[in-house]
Amino acid sequence: MRRDAPRPNRVLPLLMLVALAAWLGLVAVSVAPNRIVPGTGFRAHEVVGWAGALGACLPPLAVAVLAWHPSPARLRHALVLIVLLLMALPAWLGLAATRLVDPELPQARLGLGSAFWVLLFLLLLALIELRSRLALSRLVGWVLLVPVLLAWWLALASWLEPLALLQEYRARSDQFATAVWHHLALVGAAVGASLVIGVALALLMRPHAGLQRAGFGVLNFLQTIPSLALFGLLLAPLAWLGANVEWLAALGVRGIGWAPALLALIGYSLLPMVRNTFVALEGVDPAVIESARGMGMSRRQVFLQVRLPLALPVILEGVRITTVQAIGLTAVAALIGAGGLGGFIFQGLGQAAMDLVLLGALPILVMALVADALLGALSERLHPGGAR
Amino acid sequence: MIELFDVTKRFGSETAVDGISLRVERGELCALVGTSGCGKSTTLRMINRLIEHSAGEIHLDGQPVRNFDEQALRRRIGYVIQSTGLFPHWPVARNIGLVPRLLKWPRARIQMRVEELMSLLGLPMASFADKYPHQLSGGQAQRVGVARALAADPDILLMDEPFGALDPITRDTLQEELRDLQSRLHKTIVFVTHDMDEALRLADRLVVMDAGRIVQQGAPLDLLRDPADDFVASLLGGDDRGFKEAALTRVEERMLPLSPRLIARARVHREATLRQALAVMFREHADRLTVIDDEDMPVGELSLRRLVGARPHE
Numbered sequence: 001m002r003r004d005a006p007r008p009n010r011v012l013p014l015l016m017l018v019a020l021a022a023w024l025g026l027v028a029v030s031v032a033p034n035r036i037v038p039g040t041g042f043r044a045h046e047v048v049g050w051a052g053a054l055g056a057c058l059p060p061l062a063v064a065v066l067a068w069h070p071s072p073a074r075l076r077h078a079l080v081l082i083v084l085l086l087m088a089l090p091a092w093l094g095l096a097a098t099r100l101v102d103p104e105l106p107q108a109r110l111g112l113g114s115a116f117w118v119l120l121f122l123l124l125l126a127l128i129e130l131r132s133r134l135a136l137s138r139l140v141g142w143v144l145l146v147p148v149l150l151a152w153w154l155a156l157a158s159w160l161e162p163l164a165l166l167q168e169y170r171a172r173s174d175q176f177a178t179a180v181w182h183h184l185a186l187v188g189a190a191v192g193a194s195l196v197i198g199v200a201l202a203l204l205m206r207p208h209a210g211l212q213r214a215g216f217g218v219l220n221f222l223q224t225i226p227s228l229a230l231f232g233l234l235l236a237p238l239a240w241l242g243a244n245v246e247w248l249a250a251l252g253v254r255g256i257g258w259a260p261a262l263l264a265l266i267g268y269s270l271l272p273m274v275r276n277t278f279v280a281l282e283g284v285d286p287a288v289i290e291s292a293r294g295m296g297m298s299r300r301q302v303f304l305q306v307r308l309p310l311a312l313p314v315i316l317e318g319v320r321i322t323t324v325q326a327i328g329l330t331a332v333a334a335l336i337g338a339g340g341l342g343g344f345i346f347q348g349l350g351q352a353a354m355d356l357v358l359l360g361a362l363p364i365l366v367m368a369l370v371a372d373a374l375l376g377a378l379s380e381r382l383h384p385g386g387a388r
Numbered sequence: 389m390i391e392l393f394d395v396t397k398r399f400g401s402e403t404a405v406d407g408i409s410l411r412v413e414r415g416e417l418c419a420l421v422g423t424s425g426c427g428k429s430t431t432l433r434m435i436n437r438l439i440e441h442s443a444g445e446i447h448l449d450g451q452p453v454r455n456f457d458e459q460a461l462r463r464r465i466g467y468v469i470q471s472t473g474l475f476p477h478w479p480v481a482r483n484i485g486l487v488p489r490l491l492k493w494p495r496a497r498i499q500m501r502v503e504e505l506m507s508l509l510g511l512p513m514a515s516f517a518d519k520y521p522h523q524l525s526g527g528q529a530q531r532v533g534v535a536r537a538l539a540a541d542p543d544i545l546l547m548d549e550p551f552g553a554l555d556p557i558t559r560d561t562l563q564e565e566l567r568d569l570q571s572r573l574h575k576t577i578v579f580v581t582h583d584m585d586e587a588l589r590l591a592d593r594l595v596v597m598d599a600g601r602i603v604q605q606g607a608p609l610d611l612l613r614d615p616a617d618d619f620v621a622s623l624l625g626g627d628d629r630g631f632k633e634a635a636l637t638r639v640e641e642r643m644l645p646l647s648p649r650l651i652a653r654a655r656v657h658r659e660a661t662l663r664q665a666l667a668v669m670f671r672e673h674a675d676r677l678t679v680i681d682d683e684d685m686p687v688g689e690l691s692l693r694r695l696v697g698a699r700p701h702e
Contacts, residue, residue, distance in 0.1 A: 291473025294438055294546075295487050295536070296462035309477050 011129050012067035012078065016060040019122040023060075024053060027113035029096045032164070034107035035353060041113055047096050056092075059085055063126070072134065079130045083144055086123050087151035089116070094159030101162040109164040111355065138377055164355040165362075172344070172359075180363060182339035186258065187326045187367075190265035195319060197266070198273030205274075206281060219271040227264060227329055231336045234260035261338030265329055269322045276318025280311035313379045320375035327368045331360070389414050390435060390544065390576060395444035397430055397600075404430045406600035407444065412593070414543070415574040419581060419591035421623065427600040428580045432546050435578065436465045448544070463487055466537030466545040466575070470552045472529045474521040480532050481506075481517040487540040505535040509565070527558035534566070538573075545577045551586065563589055584624060588612070588632055596620050609636055634663035634695075642695060643679045643688035651686060652676040658687055662695055669695075 023044055030039035045053035059081050066074040066081075093110070101108045131141045160166055169176060205211045225233070239255030241248050253259040284307050292302045334342030344360030347353075390412040397405040405427040412418040420428040433439040435446060437458055446453045453461060474483050481502050488498045506513050509531040521529055530550060537545055551559045563586060570577065570590075581587050587594055588608045595605040596619075604616040612633045615621040625632050640658040654672035656665045658679050665677055675692040 285471075285473075285476075287469060287471040287473045288475060290438065291467065291469055292475070294436060294462060294467035294469070294473070296459045296490055297486075298459055301490070306475060310475075 026115035090155030194269035261333035280314030
């Protein structure tokens with residue numbers, strides 16, 4: 001009987017084994033002489049030889065072994081290895097770029113293969129697993145990503161000239177900045193407006209059961225209309241308003257553009273916002289409200305000092321869901337000329353240029369993740385006394 | 389002093405409280421008892437107007453409660469409920485200082501009052517002031533609840549099953565503390581409970597309610613000895629009433645001076661209840677006990693016959 005032997009962590013070895021299989025078996029990078037021609041795929045060993053490819057398997061194997069007999073010290077070593085591997089990814093791409101891309105061909109480009117995405121995904125999963133096993137705080141989790149991001153920045157700036165994604169970006173750097181700005185502005189305006197309207201609606205509906213049924217009915221119905229159809233439905237009335245109401249026209253309200261996009265986004269954002277606000281306000285322990293009244297607090301004091309602060313974390317949860325949803329939906333709004341990162345996605349789809357699609361999709365992904373993390377952390381902080 | 393004159397409360401077509409009249413003297417602890425839904429909590433909450441009465445009058449020191457501003461009224465009445473109702477987002481000290489803050493006391497005075505109350509209720513300032521309610525045990529949380537109710541030094545305290553959610557040992561301790569507190573503070577307390585032992589132990593006056601009416605009221609011993617009807621008798625414990633009565637009488641009230649006979653081996657403290665004395669007799673297979681004082685010195689004796697109040701043989 002071994003008393004102190006901790007149970008083996010099975011998650012990390014599994015992740016590492018799948019990563020190794022992907023590394024050795026899947027296409028790591030592809031090289032194309034220009035934007036039109038489909039690229040040729042290369043596996044890892046075709047870039048650095050079998051010795052190099054197998055040598056690179058050692059750190060993941062070490063992580064698997066360390067995790068099989070876990071102790072806090074061993075898991076910390078594994079964590080360092082994972083971070084180093086994440087930093088090695090861009091360096092590896094740089095190496096592939098110098099070996100495979102002919103510097104004589106300015107149009108030649110390096111595409112990211114399936115092995116790259118699988119590795120990135122699995123390594124991030126491993127990072128999350130280790131973070132929770134070691135019970136590291138959210139902040140430490142973010143700090144761990146700093147060296148990784150630095151490595152990427154360095155690689156992009158110096159060796160990854162031929163990366164297709166970068167080339168697409170370079171061809172549109174001005175557009176890119178505007179698109180990001182438009183995207184953020186639309187999301188911000190939609191979330192802000194729906195927060196104000198949503199909280200007002202929730203407050204209005206709270207005392208009236210009939211109004212609640214009607215209100216949620218309408219909002220649920222709104223949610224079921226496909227986004228493209230909603231844009232279509234808004235086309236005619238907004239075009240009419242733009243043509244007939246002068247001050248709206250001066251604002252730029254037309255059948256297409258930002259106005260219908262914003263309206264539709266607000267429409268979709270209202271349901272999660274109202275529902276969360278409503279549930280949050282109703283969910284406050286009635287005994288707490290009763291004792292607040294029993295102590296002699298006025299209605300206003302009960303609401304502002306007790307009900308609202310206790311509901312705030314749940315309301316913020318609604319803001320988080322709404323924001324993430326709006327970041328995704330805004331991509332579709334590009335179809336009616338609202339601008340934003342969706343433009344790149346649809347252009348890329350039209351030209352069968354997957355790297356252009358990525359140029360639109362990746363920032364959307366990052367925005368959603370960052371918004372989710374920030375608002376999640378804020379809502380956690382606001383929980384009463386760190387409780388629950 | 390709290391007076392209810394023919395007070396009725398109707399919810400729609402349902403009558404929750406049906407024309408009750410009641411007078412709670414200053415400094416008296418009055419327990420409202422009865423089965424669930426008998427109207428005892430409703431009665432309590434009509435006093436601080438959390439529920440408005442439909443008919444009749446409720447007076448506080450001779451003034452109808454409707455003459456007071458609702459909030460001002462509640463701020464001068466302490467209120468304790470079963471689930472404590474502490475604000476989970478406020479630390480203990482802030483919870484306790486709630487009513488003084490509503491009354492706009494100066495900060496220093498609130499601070500002093502909170503410290504005073506925390507030491508009164510055995511909650512050391514250093515370890516509890518900054519804790520949040522979820523970090524407290526059930527007993528500690530209810531102590532904070534009582535401290536909060538006492539904060540602005542109200543004359544009247546309303547308590548709605550305050551110890552109902554606690555484990556038996558903690559409940560026992562808190563009941564003892566409340567008795568102790570009451571003997572020093574002399575508040576006018578209306579106490580709702582369905583735990584008959586609790587009511588008998590704490591109350592100066594017991595009010596038995598059923599279906600919105602008062603069935604019987606009086607001193608606990610009087611009710612135990614002379615219940616008005618079968619309902620009151622069964623609520624008071626049926627045949628166990630004898631034990632409950634025994635639990636209300638102290639050994640020193642029944643003991644006789646030491647007799648020249650051999651001193652009995654089995655002993656009981658003079659402040660123990662007759663019920664405890666009976667338990668000692670049962671356990672020690674003795675029909676005679678030596679009564680001792682705090683220094684373990686024999687001060688008297690108690691026989692089984694004397695304990696149960698039988699007339700001595702001639």
